[in-house]
Amino acid sequence: MAWRDAKASRVRLLLFMASIILGIAAVVSIQLFGDNLKNNIQLQSKSLMGADYIIDTKQVPTQRAQEIIDSLQPDASEVNFVSMASFPNNEGTKLVRIRGLQGKFPFYGELETQPIEAASQYQSSGGALVDATLLLQYNIKPGDSIKIGEISLPITGALKAIPGNTAISTSVAPLVIIPQRFIEDTKLLQFGSRREYQFYYHQPQVDLVRLEAQLQPLLAVEEADLDTHTSTSSRLGRRYDNVGSFLNLTAFIALLLGCVGIASSVNIYIKEKIKAIAILKCLGASRKQSFLIFLIQIAGIGILGGFIGAALGVGLQELFPYILKEFLPFDLQLSISPQPILMGVFLGLVMSVLFALVPLLRTWYVSPLEVLRFSGDTLTESKNARRIAIGIILVFLYGFSFWLLKDWLFALAFMLGVLVSFALLAGTAILTIKLVKNFFPKTAQFTTRQSLLNLSRPNNQTVVLLVAIGLGTFLISTLYFTKDILLDKTEIDTSSKSANLIILDVQPDQIGEVAETFKSNDLPVLDNIPLVTMRMHSIKNKLVNKLRTDSTTQVKEWILNHEFRTTYRSELIASEEIAEGEWVASQSESDFVQISISDNLAKDAHLSLGDSIVFNVQGVLMETVVKSIRKVDWANLQLNFTIVFPEGVLEKAPQFNVLTTYAATEETSAVLQRDLVKKFPNVSVIDLRQVYTVVEDILDKVSWIINFMAFFSIFTGIIVLIGSVRTSKYQRIKESVLLRTLGAKNKQILTITALEYLFLGVLGSLIGILLALVSSFLLAFFVFKESFVPSLVPFLVFLPGISLLVVVIGLSNIREVLKSSPLEVLRKSA
Template sequence: MQQINTTKPGFSWLLKMAWRDGKASKRKLLLFMASIVLGIAAVVSIQSFGENLQDNIALQSKSLMGADYTIDINHPPSERVTEIMDSLGIDSREISFTSMAAFPNKTGTKFVSVRGIDGGFPFYGEFETTPKSAGIDYQDQNGALVDATVMLQLDLAVGDSIKIGEITLPILGKLTQAPGSSSLFGAIAPPVIIPYKFIEQTGLIQTGSRINYDYYFVADRNTDLKLLDEKIDPQLDKEDADLDTHLSTSERLGRRYENFGKFLNLVAFIALLLGCVGIASAINIYIKEKLKSVAVLKCLGASRKQSFLIFLIQVAFIGLLSGILGSILGVILQYAFPVILEGLLPVEIALSISGRVIFAGIILGVLMSVLFALYPLVGTLYVSPLQVLRVQENTGSKSRKELLGISVLIILFLFLFSFWLLRNWQYSLSFIGGVLVTFAILAGVAKVFMNLIRKFFPDSWSFVSRQSLRNLFRPQNQTLILILAIGIGTFLISTLYFSKDLLLAQATLENNNTSANMILLDVQTNQTKNIAETIESQDLPVLEDIPIVTMRVQNINGRSVNEIREDSTSTINGWILSHEFRVTYRDSLIASESIENGEWIPESKNSPLIPISVSTNFAEDAKVKVGDKVTFNVQGVLMNTEIASTRLVDWGRMQTNFSIVFPKGILEQAPQFHVMTTQVPDAKKSAEIQQILVSNYPNVSILDLRQVLSIIEGLLDKIGWIINFMAFFSILTGIIVLLGAVRTSKYQRIKESVLLRTIGAKSSQILKIAALEYIYLGVLGSLSGILLSLISSLLLAWLAFETTFIPSWVPFGVLFPGITLLVLIIGLANSRSVIKNPPLQVLRRESI
């Protein structure tokens, strides 16, 4: 007698079944895969590029600084600072300031950053010059290194001369790269390097001049730079000096580009979340179609666990494949970032493939697929074998504990992933909370809509209109799923678009034909009258003549600066205690200011407490309010003041704004210098007035805002392009998700459409029914998503960007009709096979 093999099917059988079923349904899963691939690609490309940027900054931090650590101060070092530096052993020193440079035998002038250096600086990296020897010999040859761009603009050559203040030096080389120079500031004030010994001879070290003193050090091999920073920096802070190590420079640069990275990470998270929506909607409908297959498996003896695992393995494999494809696409995409970000990065990026990020992307693909498929997959556990014989599908009751557990896992996954990207648990919680509230509202809208149609059903309407409405609330309807998919997709796309507009609005400069476009800095009091006459003689207006007095905070509400520094519990920002404030006096507000609290005092003479106005950021950082007392040290003279008002200052406007403003009648006799502004019509007039002023007043620095604005606007245009590019990337993902959600709904509409055609419905009627149904869904889902995004963007502008939110018409005028039309087109495309082929042929093909 032959023995019957009763061994239960093993894992290999589950794999074969999952493969066979997936292979037969591959067309239905392509869009499902596409949404995962794009989401993973965004994450992998952004994370991999971010790691490369941080690694390159860390590796090149010494070359960026030129030394192991520096001490910098914006006034001559005190005796205590000198003692500390002598104990450390100064290896090189520098004095730097901005000034106008003239070029004998040339017609141009240029606002430059003059750097007087001695010693062997840079100790890491080098001055990249043409010829190369110039970067090494310039001190011995008593010449200057001039920024290569300036030499190109003014048609200068090696051997020409440069005049800075009272000295004229030969140009020994073109300077293309210099450690310690900021690329952005270098675009506005290009560097000119001269020997240290000529600084005093320029005659430009005067009252009001902004002079920086830098001292460079090379550390011993055994020096712990972090310990040195912790020990020495607090002592230097008391003397208004600062110590920076190349490690802190690396960290600071990393933080500077971290904010930009946060926006990119937010885009990646939105792209991935859209992918999750696509997975949830596609798998939900896909699994519903497989319920009869599950019932057949159970009739043949498969257990609940086996039938569940077949589809779980299928989904996990799709997630694995999507994760691999998305990671490959992400690696390719990251190579576009250095090109896109050219000019915005502090270092040259040597790209490498991050195995950790790729592995994370693959795992992410599997986790996304499995977690967001678990909810519909749980339904397979409760399918009865009798489902094969039932006409109406019945998935049975699902366990609330299982569904609650899956929901907790999904929320936890989203929170951990957003925290990994955003590095801020408050932002992560807020974002997840907002998404959950949006889901709840959209689900509520769908439920209310279905109940209202059922309650107030228009029985008098035509057959086509009634049938399209009944499809929205009949058994196995797709209203909730599609409104959630369309609504959340539109919500994320619209929120990203509104946020993009907020960012781009902040990345713009105000410029008009009546505002100042030339600023004269460091004008001495005895020069103001003559300079004003010179400007007016050229038929140009003197728009502003602003007196400036330098001062420091002496005490706040009776507590001295030193006492506050030593108080470890103090929350007053350190810059308030060490900053040299440039203060003005006037009797009225300017266009960029508005009073937030208190009263503006235009003039004061004999008051024991001088009423002043401070900006809101000063009040916040100094922890003061209206009525508080602040004593200032004005070059040895103490002035007791009382805060009479706080002003909201728009620092983004190209205007001379001040943190502290005194009333008239107080500072007129204090040592001061002036800033004057004018408006020049064109480049020719700008060059003429600069030539006259530089030759007669070499101490005056002239900032031509026409050049600066063109430089900054170029950078802002690049930033805007990046924001638009990343927004488009997520919008494309959202469209893929909508395609997937509506496309997969096709497989639930086939039988109803075939039955209608079988009982005599015309093709035109079936198309009209489908068209009306998808129009209802598209309008309701997209309009709900846009309205919710309007609220979320308003909160984002108020809480995160701290700016006024002016809604764009694009989401309403383009996204709303565009998404509705897209849903309609895909929906009608779903019905094409029903119209073109006989009903029996359609049923046979769709059941395969």
């Protein structure tokens, strides 16, 4: 009976099935991609690092650290730092990351260059490997030269890839690789220069777990660190786990949306089968038999939908390496594992049955007397059975969310968020329908009045359609609004009062000449900020060296190993405000030093007002006390500091300076950078406009990925809409016949249908955008601590675009409605 009835209703059942296919495809593709990513990270863990393990330090290794490094016999070493480079052929300058390599690194993976032989020859020939994209930007070819500090080197080849590197990581400072023996000749590593020393080991036979357990505590005391390929790949895996969880939840929302469509469509489907079920019961069918007939149908389309969705998901996973390639540090090798595919089939079956369960319960309570009743819904359902069915659905959804997130609290928060979103959309839709029904002017034109009153007719799917349209619009609008918030936080003020060029590592004897270079280019010196480097010696009378080995300490590890760049000044800047305590502008050297720290440092180091910190300032211990805690806006693109000293204390300490200026045009900026690099090879110039462009580019890429996932929700909503139109087809034919019998013309019927779907499209997308506005405002206020100016894109593009799409889909069924004969329909009704 299930098979026979399904053949007669195959179009509807196929549309039910289509509602969940995309959601299943999204979940399966992301699960497959996640499995492949984990497998690739494990298989390529050595290629990601290029070695079995490395020891790194952000300062010249101490004597003890060097003894440990030498005892292990490193196979390669590296010094890397950020500096300016220039191209004499076209006078171009660029901030780059210099990596001075010695030895045959990498030992795993490949150093990819063009020409290929450049990777093996640059060490012996004394040339440089320059990022391929950078060469294209400046129209430079292998054979040309690059000037780094005091030396010029021939460009041996274009650098295409190196283990552990991504396109995003080189956006601000592209890579330049040179032989390590030339680093000293560049004269770039002066006082205050940030650099990193790395020592690579090719020792596959070593027990890495044991080695890390033995050496890490010893190296931590010497402010060095040991990383193995297994620990690095583990951290990378956890990072991509977070991305995978987000993508999984987005796909899960699309699947939920399709399931809501199934629940609504099955509800109407079962209502139309009431007479048939009553006849079956008159012929002796039991409750169980009538229930199983339709349960088997829904289970069948769920399994079939699961197979189709899983097959589609296998194809979709091929897209992810292209979508995420700039965020991945390796080439992804894809394979197909059975678990996600089986999960897709399981999801298709369970989700279809669960969400159809509530309307399917109606079949249990159909009375044989329904055959004799002409109209009206006289069914009485068990409220307890309905509650149990809804409870089972919620338990399953929470269980699946927990399986995706591996955290009960996050899963609960996600479930509550989904329920609140659905409730808000559905509640707003129901309230709007009631307002239209009760308060819409009865003097309005017939076509307008009839189209709006159709929203509350029997068997309407208005709420489901508004939820589907609204949720899709809500997701994609929230993305655009959030992107605006992030960009506003990083946007650079275009007024001449705000610096957009930062010159780093200016030595004290260079300040006058650098300022004169500004003046010769008609540019002002906006800031002259002194920087003093130091490390923490003790925190609240506890030595940092002991805290490093104390497993019970609550002080964050980064603080214990960090080299702080501090400054001194007499006043606050625009990006900070006092949260606790009092600001100290100046004091004499003889007074106890009173400092101001940022709120994030206070939180991570568990510091409060009055706590003592002893700093090691280039070998001199300085006792300080926390006098104030500042709230700092780190997203503001200017120089912010975790620690600020008052004037009168650090003036005689070894220091270097940072100067800032404002260049109105890119041409002016380029000329200044060229002049500075010629005169002062050691300084580095950061153009904040380029940083902003990189940030915007990264956000665009992230937005594209999220848009790609939001597509599943939007498209699922469209399928739910098409299913609704097809499900209510016969009902619309009956309404059309009645209207034509009363004298309505085809043009009026067409207008009524178009206005109804236009209202649905406008209301659904408007509700989605308004909810997105509210959520984005809350994000801006509570999370980003930023003012919110919404983008007009959702109002100008999404609102009319989605509304038009809804109207087109709604009218796709109208031709058959208009062509139906009144007599034919009336005979069917009789």
